[in-house]
Every structure is written in structure tokens, then in C-alpha cells.
Amino acid sequence: MKGNSTNDFWCQFKYVDNTWKNVVEISMFGREKDMEILIEDPDNKGINDVQKESYESYLKDLKEYESKVPDVLLSYFLANFEEIDRIVSLTDDAQKDTIVAERIFKMFMILSLYIDREGNYGWICKFSWEKNGLAILLSESEPRIITPDQLRNLHKINDNSLGLLVHDGKNAWVGLEQNDFFGKDEDLRIELEGSVEEGITPAQQQAYEQYLVKKEDYFNEFSRMMLSIYTGSDEQADNMMSMGHKIMVQTALPKILFIDKEGNYGWICYTQWDDSYIGVLLSEKKQYFLSTNNLHHYSEVEKEIDNELGLLFPTYLGFESAIVVRLMDNVLTLPLVINARPENVIDEDIRKAYKTYLRLRPTFWNDIKGEMLFYYQSYYKNFENYLDIPEELNQENVNEDNVISILEFTELFIRGGRIAWLCESPTEEDGLAFEFTDGKVEWNYQNQVI
Numbered sequence: 359m360k361g362n363s364t365n366d367f368w369c370q371f372k373y374v375d376n377t378w379k380n381v382v383e384i385s386m387f388g389r390e391k392d393m394e395i396l397i398e399d400p401d402n403k404g405i406n407d408v409q410k411e412s413y414e415s416y417l418k419d420l421k422e423y424e425s426k427v428p429d430v431l432l433s434y435f436l437a438n439f440e441e442i443d444r445i446v447s448l449t450d451d452a453q454k455d456t457i458v459a460e461r462i463f464k465m466f467m468i469l470s471l472y473i474d475r476e477g478n479y480g481w482i483c484k485f486s487w488e489k490n491g492l493a494i495l496l497s498e499s500e501p502r503i504i505t506p507d508q509l510r511n512l513h514k515i516n517d518n519s520l521g522l523l524v525h526d527g528k529n530a531w532v533g534l535e536q537n538d539f540f541g542k543d544e545d546l547r548i549e550l551e552g553s554v555e556e557g558i559t560p561a562q563q564q565a566y567e568q569y570l571v572k573k574e575d576y577f578n579e580f581s582r583m584m585l586s587i588y589t590g591s592d593e594q595a596d597n598m599m600s601m602g603h604k605i606m607v608q609t610a611l612p613k614i615l616f617i618d619k620e621g622n623y624g625w626i627c628y629t630q631w632d633d634s635y636i637g638v639l640l641s642e643k644k645q646y647f648l649s650t651n652n653l654h655h656y657s658e659v660e661k662e663i664d665n666e667l668g669l670l671f672p673t674y675l676g677f678e679s680a681i682v683v684r685l686m687d688n689v690l691t692l693p694l695v696i697n698a699r700p701e702n703v704i705d706e707d708i709r710k711a712y713k714t715y716l717r718l719r720p721t722f723w724n725d726i727k728g729e730m731l732f733y734y735q736s737y738y739k740n741f742e743n744y745l746d747i748p749e750e751l752n753q754e755n756v757n758e759d760n761v762i763s764i765l766e767f768t769e770l771f772i773r774g775g776r777i778a779w780l781c782e783s784p785t786e787e788d789g790l791a792f793e794f795t796d797g798k799v800e801w802n803y804q805n806q807v808i
Contacts, residue, residue, distance in 0.1 A: 371395075371397065371405065373399070373402060376398070378396070379396055380395045381394050382395060389463075393469070394471070395473075398510070400475075408476065409477055412478075416496065423501065426501050427494060428460070430501045430503060431462045432462060435462055436457070436544075436545070439454045444633070446486055465486045465487070466486070469483060469484055472493070474509075478497045479496055480494050480504075480509050482506045482509065490506065495524070499522075502534065505527075520533050523550065523558065525554050531549070531557075532547060532548065532550075534546070534548065539577065544612075546613070546614070548566075549614055549615070559619050561621030562617045562619065565617050565622070569623060577612075583645060587682050587684050594720075610628070610629050610630065613626055614626040616637075616654065618656060620657040622641045623640055632690070632691060636682070639653060642669070646669035664709070666713065667704060667712055670704070675698070675699060677696040678696070680692075681694045685767050686765075690767065692768070692769055694769070695771050695772070696771075696773075697808070708775075711776060712777060715770070715777050722792075724758075725798060726762070729801040730758070730762055730792075731756065731757065731758045733785075733801045734756060741785055745784060745785065767780070768782055771791070773808065780808070789803075791808075793807060
């Protein structure tokens, strides 16, 4: 880099928009280009000694940054791959299993070095997948990816347990830790609810210490939950876990550990089955799936934990919760909806209905396919009059496996002692239902169930 810390160098800066600016030529990561140096000074008091010392430290440690930053960029890319993949069309050499640090150099450019009034500094960079750019905080013990706004308005805490936390400018302190999920090191973002003024609470510190103690148990239980979904049976999942089986496909990957001000906490997981996210509450006695919104507002919203039905949130009908199920060989996140009106209480009829569903769960899928085929064939002549039936679903070719493809499962519904999967179907304007009753599954019209 051309330029030095002599008086001549500092005299080259010009004051524009509350910032001292200069341009230097850099040669870094195999490129030569101009880079702007931006030194914060909102009151036009001049570049202070702390800022000059920070720049000297930056120059002294530049080779170390060049060595460390590629791995930091790679870790960030892998941790955020699913979101990046949505935004840009990634080539074969930029996929999660093929990307190398050198490849990322083609996807970013250093625009400026920013030094704030307290001497914190970092690069502001342009990335192909991030229209607002990203920043690399360099003045801490290890480089950290943050946003340009966070760098320009840096508020940080160095906590003995949580390490470096940087405020996101909204309502969370953000940290980073590495975990071994599914046999791979994965970056886990830590988010602690709170404003700059509030800092982090003792309840959050205690929650994080509890999380560290129980982290391995949490992940084992999470693996058991996912195995249960894939096998359709808690008992089979327990047997597989006892034999040392693990989920080898990363179907749901923890991305964020969220801790609210009251000390409630859970993971926000990327769900491969729908390219979305779901919350997993960890701080209760059992783990529960819930929406990310309900996790973020867990201490504020009304809720109820039932021994049989799990974590429930009141609605105008009664209660609702999030469940993850395997249907049609696909995993889905769907609501469990309980109509508990008019009393709005969970009674024994509702619990008994749910127990019936759980008891039949290992076999209900085959029963649903059989019921659907029976219904379809029984009314086929009627369907021919108003449906454009594809060849594979005509009366000669239809079977249990392909007839089910016309259904879209929408919710598991309970009312009184009745429980059923509700579905949208082109054969019925008001939908179909598959009801669990008397130890078997029977199809019904949806309006007859709800």
C-alpha cells in the first residue's frame, strides 16, 4: 500500500460530509486498485491521535488480515449459503460443497477502510449477493463480518462468556460461535434481544451458560425429533438413536441461537424441505417447534403448554401450534388447529383425539392413500365431467401412489373428539378430510368435520 503515517500523508485528507477522506492505492488478494480511507469526525475537530494509531496498527497487521479474512469470508458464505443461493445464480464452483476461499475473491471488492472516532476500524466491501454491501470489522482479535451501518455506528460488548457482541442497530446484540452440527463445523449466529442502552441482561447471560451446558443434549434430542418425523414413530426413532444412528441429511440446520430479555431461548433453523425457517424452543423442559415470530416474541405472547398437545398459542378459534410431518414422502411444516370454542379450554376429548392420531401415525399414510383411491374411483365418472384428468390418473392407470398427488395438505384439525387432516383437492371445492376414528382412517367432506 502506498502512503505512510507522516504529516504529509495526513495533510492529504479532505473533510467532506463529517468525514476525513483520502484515496490510496492497494495491492491485496491479487488485485491492485484504489481504496478510500474514511475517518469519522462529526464535529470537525480533526483526526485524533487514537485514529492515527489505529491506522498505524492497521498497516502493521495488514498481512495478518490478508491471511485471516479469506477463511472468515468462506465461513460467512457457507453459513449464509441458502440465502445467497436465492439471490444470485451460483456457478458450479460456488456451490456449498465446492466453494473455496479463492473463489469468493471474485465475488467481493474492498471499497474503503473506515475508522470511527474511538479507533475501531474495518473494511467496507461490495459483495455480488448483497446490494447494501458488507463490512469486515478488523480491529478486534479476530475479523468479523458485520453490516456497513454497524461499522459506522459501532456499539460493542466484550462478554466473558459470549465473546464479542455487536449491536445490529435494531433490537439485538449479535455474536458468533462455531458448532459441530451433523459432523461439520457450522457458524451459529447468536442474537440477544435488547437495545444499545439496555445491553445484555443477567437472565440472558444465565440462559447462555445453561445453553452451553445442555447444548449436546439439545442437539441429540433435536436429532431424535427429526428421526421421529422421518420414520413416523417415536419408538422407532428411539431404537435407532440407541443403536447410534444419526440423521445424515441436513434437513433442518440451526442457524441462529435467539435469547430474549427474559432468558427464553431457542434455535432458528433453516428447513431444507421448504427453503424456509422454523423455531425450536429449547428453554422449556421439552423442545417444541414454533414459528420464528412466536420465538422472537415468546415472553410477550399468550401461550399454554399441554402435556399431550405440547406448546399451544391461543387463536380466535381456540389454539394453534406448528408441527412438522412427513407426508407423500415430503416433510412439511403445517399448523395444528384446535377448535376449542366456546369454552376455549383443552379438554380430555381433544387430548384423546390427538392420542388416537399419534397411535395411528406409523400406519396412517398407507390408510390415507387407500381411502383416497377408494373415494376417487367411486366418483370417477363425476370427475370426468369437470376435471381435466391427466393420463396417469385416468381410471385404468390411477393407483394409491399417484392419486395422492392431487391433494395439498393444509392442517391437522381437532374439534371435540374428532381429528382429521384437512386437504385442498380439485375434486371438492370445499376440500377433503381424512379422519382418525375407531382405530382407522376414513375420508370425509371437509365441511362435515369442521
